[in-house]
Amino acid sequence: MNIPILGAGGWGTALAVAATRAGKRATLWARRPDFAARLSEVRENREYLPGVLLPEGVEVSSHLQVAVADAGFALIVVPSVGVPELLQQLPRDLGLVLCAKGLAPDGGRLTELAGQMGFRRVAVLSGPNHAEEVGRGLPAATVVASTDQALAEAVQDALMSPALRVYTSADVVGAELGGVLKNVIALAAGMCDGLNLGDNAKASLITRGLIEMNRYLQALGAQEDTIYGLSGLGDLVATATSHHSRNRAAGEAIARAENPQQGGKVIEGLRTAGLLEHWATAHGHDLPIVRAVAHVCAGEWTPQQGVTALMGREAKAE
Numbered sequence: 001m002n003i004p005i006l007g008a009g010g011w012g013t014a015l016a017v018a019a020t021r022a023g024k025r026a027t028l029w030a031r032r033p034d035f036a037a038r039l040s041e042v043r044e045n046r047e048y049l050p051g052v053l054l055p056e057g058v059e060v061s062s063h064l065q066v067a068v069a070d071a072g073f074a075l076i077v078v079p080s081v082g083v084p085e086l087l088q089q090l091p092r093d094l095g096l097v098l099c100a101k102g103l104a105p106d107g108g109r110l111t112e113l114a115g116q117m118g119f120r121r122v123a124v125l126s127g128p129n130h131a132e133e134v135g136r137g138l139p140a141a142t143v144v145a146s147t148d149q150a151l152a153e154a155v156q157d158a159l160m161s162p163a164l165r166v167y168t169s170a171d172v173v174g175a176e177l178g179g180v181l182k183n184v185i186a187l188a189a190g191m192c193d194g195l196n197l198g199d200n201a202k203a204s205l206i207t208r209g210l211i212e213m214n215r216y217l218q219a220l221g222a223q224e225d226t227i228y229g230l231s232g233l234g235d236l237v238a239t240a241t242s243h244h245s246r247n248r249a250a251g252e253a254i255a256r257a258e259n260p261q262q263g264g265k266v267i268e269g270l271r272t273a274g275l276l277e278h279w280a281t282a283h284g285h286d287l288p289i290v291r292a293v294a295h296v297c298a299g300e301w302t303p304q305q306g307v308t309a310l311m312g313r314e315a316k317a318e
């Protein structure tokens with residue numbers, strides 16, 4: 001069985017290695033032919049996942065149609081901003097496993113976008129899964145969510161190994177948006193670190209962030225079990241507290257008035273914060289932490305103004 005993995009950043013590379021641990025072969029597609037050729041030769045993704053060698057079962061290709069030929073499904077692991085263009089080039093009967101933790105250009109969900117484009121078999125893969133750890137085979141767990149149970153089980157089989165537990169779920173909204181929102185809360189947690197606000201502030205921020213996620217996601221139809229599961233609480237903890245997290249580190253850099261972009265790696269929360277704030281406000285949802293992060297990321301508020309806005313909200317019961 002050959003699994004096409006479209007996107008050769010850190011996460012795509014780690015997933016390709018994970019597939020070989022599950023006894024499968026993987027084709028790792030990179031859009032730049034020179035990058036694909038170098039990766040194929042040196043067998044290490046030095047730009048995006050240094051220190052993890054590609055096993056023999058991973059083939060690298062820059063030919064998209066060759067990579068997906070005869071496959072039942074493909075993992076889509078490019079950043080959210082690149083998903084629409086990539087999907088445009090794929091056959092509509094291909095099953096999609098969307099792995100980006102970001103939104104469509106209009107602020108909607110990527111799974112909805114895929115449906116609008118004519119894809120019928122769509123899943124989401126999400127959980128507390130830093131590529132640096134999954135790539136090295138440290139124990140981890142994740143969720144594949146789809147209304148297509150056969151697709152979810154096929155993805156589970158493709159990736160499950162002694163190093164990676166893969167749970168299935170039918171709650172696509174919960175799994176998808178948990179991964180989207182946690183990045184924005186992780187940016188805020190990083191700002192707490194950068195401003196040296198202390199452990200109480202960060203714990204309070206993460207907790208109120210989870211409550212904000214819970215209120216919003218349940219209003220959109222997500223299941224509470226999912227929000228308190230791996231793709232919600234699990235990924236929020238992993239991202240808001242980890243030295244691996246690009247989103248947390250970006251928040252810390254912003255608070256220190258430094259450049260949040262680190263070596264070309266994608267920081268989804270920077271794009272998500274504004275899109276989410278706009279979308280939620282337009283649909284009548286109040287997301288105070290997301291709003292504060294969006295204003296700070298847009299340069300409209302200083303991080304300290306964000307703190308003041310959140311601490312100055314009206315008194316209420318928990």
Ligand SMILES: NC(=O)C1=CN([C@@H]2O[C@H](COP(=O)(O)OP(=O)(O)OC[C@H]3O[C@@H](n4cnc5c(N)ncnc54)[C@H](O)[C@@H]3O)[C@@H](O)[C@H]2O)C=CC1
Pocket residue numbers: 007008009010011012031048077078079080081082083099100101102129130131132264265266268
């Ligand atoms: N790194 C991680 O630990 C995890 C990342 N993710 C998600 O996976 C997605 C990809 O992230 P990473 O692999 O970490 O990114 P990365 O920063 O390691 O690499 C980005 C990759 O995407 C390519 N790329 C950039 N813009 C593109 C475009 N417009 N079209 C096609 N390809 C493009 C780059 O050439 C590079 O190969 C993100 O949505 C991220 O939130 C999800 C779980 C874990």
Ligand SMILES: O=C(CO)COP(=O)(O)O
Pocket residue numbers: 101127128129130131183186235238239244245246247248266267268
């Ligand atoms: O999604 C992730 C871990 O589950 C990766 O988070 P960052 O994009 O913040 O590094």
